[in-house]
Amino acid sequence: MRKGILTIAAVGLLTTGGLTACGDDSGDKAASTKTPKIGVILPDSKSSARWETADRRFLEEAFKAANVKYDIQNAQNDKTAFQTIADQMITGGVTALMIVNLDSGTGKAVLDKAKSQGVATIDYDRLTLGGSAQYYVSFDNETVGKLQGEGLSKCLTEKGAKNPVVAYLNGSPTDNNATLFKAGYDSVLKPKFDSKEYVKGPEDAVPAWDNAQAATIFEQQLTKANGKIDGVLAANDGLGNAAISILKKNKLNGKVPVTGQDASTEGLQNILAGDQCMTVYKAVREEAKAASDLAIALAKGEKKDTGQTVKDGDRDVPSVLLTPKAIYKDTVKDVIADGYVTKEEVCTAAYAKLCADAGIS
Numbered sequence: 001m002r003k004g005i006l007t008i009a010a011v012g013l014l015t016t017g018g019l020t021a022c023g024d025d026s027g028d029k030a031a032s033t034k035t036p037k038i039g040v041i042l043p044d045s046k047s048s049a050r051w052e053t054a055d056r057r058f059l060e061e062a063f064k065a066a067n068v069k070y071d072i073q074n075a076q077n078d079k080t081a082f083q084t085i086a087d088q089m090i091t092g093g094v095t096a097l098m099i100v101n102l103d104s105g106t107g108k109a110v111l112d113k114a115k116s117q118g119v120a121t122i123d124y125d126r127l128t129l130g131g132s133a134q135y136y137v138s139f140d141n142e143t144v145g146k147l148q149g150e151g152l153s154k155c156l157t158e159k160g161a162k163n164p165v166v167a168y169l170n171g172s173p174t175d176n177n178a179t180l181f182k183a184g185y186d187s188v189l190k191p192k193f194d195s196k197e198y199v200k201g202p203e204d205a206v207p208a209w210d211n212a213q214a215a216t217i218f219e220q221q222l223t224k225a226n227g228k229i230d231g232v233l234a235a236n237d238g239l240g241n242a243a244i245s246i247l248k249k250n251k252l253n254g255k256v257p258v259t260g261q262d263a264s265t266e267g268l269q270n271i272l273a274g275d276q277c278m279t280v281y282k283a284v285r286e287e288a289k290a291a292s293d294l295a296i297a298l299a300k301g302e303k304k305d306t307g308q309t310v311k312d313g314d315r316d317v318p319s320v321l322l323t324p325k326a327i328y329k330d331t332v333k334d335v336i337a338d339g340y341v342t343k344e345e346v347c348t349a350a351y352a353k354l355c356a357d358a359g360i361s
């Protein structure tokens with residue numbers, strides 16, 4: 001997927017050193033006179049808390065700091081609404097459009113339309129396959145999956161599990177990130193299935209990352225496996241929490257490690273309670289800042305060299321891929337220290353003692 005080999009250090013540099021302006025100019029003289037106005041379409045507010053609690057907040061922070069106009073809207077998992085919002089933003093004069101697609105087909109239609117109207121485009125967090133975005137800003141999503149696979153393996157070892165049955169709750173089949181996450185955790189777990197160290201249990205993708213549906217799916221998985229599931233690779237905290245709710249019903253929570261992603265308040269609380277093994281923290285503030293910097297540059301008719309590309313078919317998409325981090329009980333405090341969630345949000349009365357035990361002061 002990624003072209004060329006970039007070291008973590010190089011990716012780190014990108015995040016701190018910012019983006020360098022590329023000498024050649026796009027020839028788009030008109031763009032250089034435009035006052036930046038950035039449109040952002042978020043996907044929904046249920047598949048993960050992050051979109052409203054982190055992305056909106058940090059995008060606003062970045063746009064305000066740069067003193068640019070912006071319009072951030074949420075399509076609430078409605079593809080028709082997504083297109084309507086895009087049309088309104090284009091008519092309303094945005095100079096750059098940043099989207100988190102609901103699927104590649106509808107994402108592509110929006111990107112192509114924007115492009116035809118001279119609006120700069122960025123794929124934010126999710127790559128639109130076959131799309132036309134000028135930049136892609138995300139995390140190294142295969143590494144996200146790898147951290148989940150390694151995390152589950154670590155927690156299974158700590159529990160002394162012998163030939164554990166591992167179930168998969170994958171993300172949405174229409175989200176390219178879900179494919180990358182799975183490639184990452186498969187790279188860790190498949191060799192263990194092949195060597196019979198682990199046993200592959202039920203596997204399902206959760207449409208649109210629907211957390212409620214995930215609970216139903218996991219309940220069916222547990223029934224199908226006659227109650228014998230020893231570890232759950234859940235692709236994000238919402239899916240993980242759905243599995244935990246069913247494990248609780250069966251008095252299995254805390255015994256069966258469950259993974260996650262997004263370092264949501266709920267996910268962090270589940271980790272503190274011992275019901276969730278780990279989560280993957282993605283510093284959305286950096287993602288929002290990188291995307292904002294690119295959108296502003298595009299509006300000014302500048303081209304930035306991101307130093308990295310991602311392959312989409314034959315196309316090399318200039319990309320910024322940030323580095324994710326695994327979080328366990330002893331590092332929940334790092335997410336709080338980074339300002340992603342507050343101590344007050346995580347350490348409510350029911351979690352106060354657990355917070356103190358985990359060194360959150």
Ligand code: BGC
Pocket residue numbers: 047048050125126171175177178209236237261262
């Ligand atoms: C994002 C995850 C998120 C999921 C569900 C993915 O594309 O990368 O952070 O949990 O979508 O919204």
